[in-house]
Each structure stands twice: as C-alpha cells, then as structure tokens.
Amino acid sequence: xxxxxxxxxxxxxxxxxxxxxxxxxxxxxxxxxxxxxxxxxxxxxxxxxxxxxxxxxxxxxxxxxxxxxxxxxxxxxxxxxxxxxxxxxxxxxxxxxxxxxxxxxxxxxxxxxxxxx
Ligand SMILES: [Zn+2]
Numbered sequence: 001x002x003x004x005x006x007x008x009x010x011x012x013x014x015x016x017x018x019x020x021x022x023x024x025x026x027x028x029x030x031x032x033x034x035x036x037x038x039x040x041x042x043x044x045x046x047x048x049x050x051x052x053x054x055x056x057x058x059x060x061x062x063x064x065x066x067x068x069x070x071x072x073x074x075x076x077x078x079x080x081x082x083x084x085x086x087x088x089x090x091x092x093x094x095x096x097x098x099x100x101x102x103x104x105x106x107x108x109x110x111x112x113x114x115x116x117x
Contacts, residue, residue, distance in 0.1 A: 003040060006105065007047040010062075011055050014110055018056045023112035026060040030109045034067045034102040036085070041066070065108065070101030 014026045033039050041064050048062045068081045073089035074096045080089060081101075089097050 002038070003044045003047045004051075006039065006044060007051050010048070010107070011051060011057050013107060014060070015056050017110045018112055021112055022115050023056075024115045025113040026057045026110060027113050028061050028063060028109070028111035029057065029107070030063045030065065030111075032065045032067050032104065032106045032108055034104040035069050036099070036102040037105055038103075039105065059113075067101055067104060069099060071097040072100045073097050 075094035076092040078091045
C-alpha cells in the first residue's frame with residue numbers, strides 16, 4: 001500500500017509545480033525508481049491512473065525509469081553496477097560494500113501544459 005502514498009505525493013508535487021508555472025495541466029511525469037526500492041512499478045502505474053482523475057494529472061503519462069543497483073566498495077573504492085542481488089564487489093570480491101543506488105525514488109521531470117492566454 002506504500003504505492004498509494006507515493007502516488008499521492010507525486011500528484012501533490014505536480015499540483016504545486018503547475019501552480020508555480022500557471023500550468024493548466026501536466027503532460028508527462030518522469031520518475032526513476034531503484035530496482036531494490038521495494039516499489040511495485042506496475043502497481044504504481046495502476047495507482048497513478050486511478051488517482052489522476054480529477055487532478056491536475058488527469059491527462060498525464062507516468063514514465064518510470066528503473067535504476068540499477070550500484071555498490072560502493074570500501075576496500076577498493078570502486079563503484080559497480082550489479083545485476084544480481086549479490087552484495088560483493090565485482091572488482092576485488094570484498095563484501096564490505098555499501099549500496100549507493102538502487103533504492104531511490106526520484107522525480108526526473110515534470111512536463112506541463114501552459115495556460116492559454
Ligand atoms: Zn572492491
């Protein structure tokens with residue numbers, strides 16, 4: 001149910017953006033979601049479509065970009081993208097790694113439709 005609150009705050013953000021730029025609607029919303037963020041992307045898109053009715057986002061398209069998992073090794077200081085959930089540095093095989101990417105949720109861009117004058 002986490003997705004509902006994410007969608008609510010995304011729409012909230014769009015409303016604020018629209019107000020700031022005197023937009024009449026939102027055209028496109030691009031977000032990045034980390035592969036290990038725990039967010040169900042299909043469910044998120046579904047929620048967005050349900051919630052967007054009667055909001056500034058009613059005609060908006062939600063585009064979700066998936067972010068890979070990035071590890072930072074504290075031994076060799078290399079940053080590596082890992083495709084599997086093995087938290088081991090691919091360079092030096094150290095297990096002393098920190099996840100620096102893959103859990104995020106970012107808003108990349110909000111495209112607006114400007115008010116006609
Ligand atoms: Zn390493």
